[in-house]
Structures are given as C-alpha cells and as structure tokens.
Amino acid sequence: MITITAFERSPDGGKGLARDTRVRWALEEVGQPYEVRGVSFAELKQPAHLALHPFGQIPTFEDGELALFESGAIVFHLAQRYPGLLPTEPNARARAITWMFAALNSVEPPILDLFTARVLEADKPWAKDRLALVEQRLRDRLSQLSARVGDAEWLDGAFSAGDLMMVSVLLRARPSGILGEFGNLAAYVARGEARPAYQRAFQAQHAYNTR
C-alpha cells in the first residue's frame, strides 16, 4: 500500500494548499489507493522524518522498498508508473514534463515569495514597501504564463501531470487575489478543480484536516 505523509493539521485548515493535495490528486487521477500518515511540526524536524525527507517537509511517499520526497518527484513517479498523466508519444511526453518543471521552478517561487513577504516577514519594517515589489514580480510571471496559455484548455494538448502541477501551484496564488487578475488563468485553474479526481483529493484532505 502506498503511504504518503501530510501535516497532522495543515496550517490552511483544509483549504487544499498544502503539498500533499497535489500528490493525493495524482493518486486519484491514476486510481491508486493510499494511506496518509500525519506528521506534527515537531516530528518534521526529528531524525525519523528527516531520514525520509532531508529538508523536514511533507509530503513523502513510501511504496514497499521505495521512499521518495519532493511533491514534483512523487507526482512524476506516479505519472511514469501508471497510465493517465503523461502522453505516450515521446515529444508530447517531454513537453508535459517540461511544464511540471516550469510550474515548480518558474511559477511556484514567486508565489512562495509572496508568502514570505506577507507572513514570514510581516513584522519587519520593510514589509509593506517590499510587498509591492514581490507582488509585481508575481504579476510579471503570471502575465507571461497567461500570454502562453491564451484560450487553450490545457497547457499542451490533453490534461497531463504538467497541468496537475501548474494548477496546484496557481491555486496558492488565489488567496492573494492576483490569480483573479488573469481571467484565463483563473478559468484554467477552475477547469483543474472541476476534475473528479481533484474533487476527491480535495475532499479527502479537507476531511483529514477537519477530523
């Protein structure tokens, strides 16, 4: 049985923004059952968890003798191992994988910077002035993405692990209101959320975090 880790209680209270949600979504898309092991904030930094995840975060993934960390790596593993999340034609497959990397490396960092500016550095004297700068960087990046997405349904042909990751990342920009400034990206995210597999994943993490 596949076992993943999640926050014992997600800081977002079950809004689906913690990174276990994207792994749950991938598991639902490929139809694999899984168990969840909750990890407290104290346990994240203890040797037992650090052996699974050197950076003391969630999610992790265990399946028999295989143990993985990093949500991108876990979703990619599932997409390689089971059908449904990557095209079989080699070039289309390489492009879908490119969008996974793009979501994680070019889109998620400016979104996380917003969290840093708004939350981690909220009490700093520069908080307000710097926030405007960080928000502008995020707008610049989303503007580029919006131009590429246009009115396409998904990033490159059929729904893929690239879309799963991009939608998951973009969802984290929605509470700021900045996602909503880009109508086509907001609609793209809504298409992702409407997928039955996403709905099952969302409900599962919501039930877990409000148990």
Next chain:
Amino acid sequence: MITITAFERSPDGGKGLARDTRVRWALEEVGQPYEVRGVSFAELKQPAHLALHPFGQIPTFEDGELALFESGAIVFHLAQRYPGLLPTEPNARARAITWMFAALNSVEPPILDLFTARVLEADKPWAKDRLALVEQRLRDRLSQLSARVGDAEWLDGAFSAGDLMMVSVLLRARPSGILGEFGNLAAYVARGEARPAYQRAFQAQHAYNTR
C-alpha cells in the same frame, strides 16, 4: 543536431553560473554534440524567443521537431534519452530524479533569494537588514543538505542527473562564501567540477562568453 540557447554574453562573464552550463554538462556526459545560439537581452523578450520559452529565459533546447525549455526539463530529457545519467533500476532511478527536483525546488530558491537580496534589491533601504535573514535561510537549507550528504561521494550511489543538478545549483552559492561554510558540500561540488564532462562544458561556455 541539438541546438541550445545561451546568453549572447553571460552576465557572469563566463564563470559558468548561467543555466546553459548545466545543459552543456549533461550533453557532455551523454556524449551528444550540440550547437549554441546566443540570445541578447532584448531578444529574450521578443516573440520569436517567447515562442520557445514563455518566460523569456535561457536555456532552450531544440532537436528536430522537439522544443523544450527549463534547464531541469532539458537535463531530464537528455538523461531519459541517452544512457549515463540515470540508473536503470527503477527505484534507484526514481530516487535520482527526486534529487533533480530537490536541487531545483528546495536548494536553488534560497540561493536565488540571495541574488535578489544582494543585487536586485541592493539599492533598497532594507537591503542590509534583510540580507542577514536571507543568508540565514540559505544556511539552514544547506545545513540540512550537508547532514544528508555526510561523507558520501554522490547523493545516492553512482553519479546521476540528480548530482549534476545539485552541483550546478550549489555552484551558484559559492561566490557568497556560504557554500564554503559546509566543508562536505564544498568537496562534493569540487568532485562534480572535476568530472571531465563538466570541464569540457565549463571551457565551452567560458570560450563562448569571452569570444
């Protein structure tokens, strides 16, 4: 013939820190010849280049009908397509890929934050006070990585695309002096640099940027 893009002149003047170096390195490891097309800063933001790279960056990769962007995706494509950069045993392969994602998502962002704090925000009133915070975050992350690496030669058994990416990312932390605070990581990076394929890649980008 494979064609990649690089800065027409890298801002680092050929120190190997631009992201084409990691792609050159992967191409050298798998023994594939390639051509380089230089892109000026003005061209990066023009439609012809944006069609290849929606975020207006380098490197890109073209091989026949296939066009990719994102250094992680390009290195991964090469590692999948040619032998030499990923183990064949499935679990070892999944772990090596995990380190690629870890390098790009958990280690490179705090290193790029240092660049943001030191260069992009150097003229801001908060520059000095905030730099200490950003440096501490990077130390915390490298400390976790250092604990995991220990005295191992490579991250997980034989040298892999995971090491190629981690070494490439860590090299960007060296000019700050912070990499040098972690002796085992500095030695790990030096082992990467000593590989003949890295040496060829470094020389090629150096010659290109000093032509």
